[in-house]
Amino acid sequence: MELTNEINIKDAIILAGGRGSRLKNEKHNHSKPMTPILGKPLITFTIDAMLSYGISNIVIVYSQASSDLLNLSRYSDTYNKVVKLVEDTYLMGKLTGFICTDGLVKTPFICSYGDVVVLNPAFSDMLRRGGLQTDKKPDLIIQTVENPSIPIDGEFEKRLLINNSGQVVRWKKDGYVDIFIPNDCHARAGGMFTLWLKEPFAMMRNYISCGNKSYSSFMEHFVPLHQVYAMPIKDIWDIDIHETIIKTEEILQERYGT
Numbered sequence: 001m002e003l004t005n006e007i008n009i010k011d012a013i014i015l016a017g018g019r020g021s022r023l024k025n026e027k028h029n030h031s032k033p034m035t036p037i038l039g040k041p042l043i044t045f046t047i048d049a050m051l052s053y054g055i056s057n058i059v060i061v062y063s064q065a066s067s068d069l070l071n072l073s074r075y076s077d078t079y080n081k082v083v084k085l086v087e088d089t090y091l092m093g094k095l096t097g098f099i100c101t102d103g104l105v106k107t108p109f110i111c112s113y114g115d116v117v118v119l120n121p122a123f124s125d126m127l128r129r130g131g132l133q134t135d136k137k138p139d140l141i142i143q144t145v146e147n148p149s150i151p152i153d154g155e156f157e158k159r160l161l162i163n164n165s166g167q168v169v170r171w172k173k174d175g176y177v178d179i180f181i182p183n184d185c186h187a188r189a190g191g192m193f194t195l196w197l198k199e200p201f202a203m204m205r206n207y208i209s210c211g212n213k214s215y216s217s218f219m220e221h222f223v224p225l226h227q228v229y230a231m232p233i234k235d236i237w238d239i240d241i242h243e244t245i246i247k248t249e250e251i252l253q254e255r256y257g258t
Contacts, residue, residue: 016114
């Protein structure tokens with residue numbers, strides 16, 4: 001099937017409040033999202049991919065630990081027009097950071113993290129694949145990765161359980177290592193991009209009011225209760241350690257000519 005479906009997405013969230021402590025040392029004091037990759041901040045790979053698709057309202061959630069994101073506009077005049085920086089004053093994790101964007105984005109919107117390397121063609125193809133799922137009236141579509149240039153961290157990251165019809169039936173933070181998987185399901189890595197077709201904010205607030213603060217545990221609760229489907233992407237990875245930066249720069253130079 002030719003992937004021609006386009007879903008009209010104009011809004012996006014990037015959660016970028018993390019400390020990135022494993023990347024910091026005496027010579028490197030950037031936050032993780034602002035970590036230089038071939039001279040440009042890591043977060044700009046995701047921003048530029050979003051802009052290439054036509055997304056025009058990008059809300060970035062930052063914290064004091066990633067306040068160097070306030071310098072992001074110096075890298076492109078376009079960022080001044082489409083990027084809005086919102087400080088996470090809750091400082092209790094990704095879930096409360098997500099809540100900071102309530103009222104600033106409209107569905108459908110896509111959410112990502114600030115430490116992801118994705119290139120424009122793969123991103124656009126992923127959203128076209130997501131558009132093919134909209135006839136099933138889902139609440140949420142979650143990215144899975146087919147063939148990352150830098151492998152995701154082993155089986156631990158295979159956190160999605162997907163049935164043969166492409167429906168995500170479970171999200172498990174710790175993955176599916178040594179856990180029985182039904183014959184009609186398979187485990188896949190993913191979750192770095194989520195495409196929300198219905199607003200989750202009310203449910204998130206209710207979840208937080210019950211004393212829960214973890215984004216992963218919220219997703220474990222949300223997925224079995226809603227219509228959730230998968231949208232594959234061929235290549236995507238995240239940056240966690242210095243060795244990954246070096247490998248990323250080698251890949252971008254040799255394979256993509258970036």
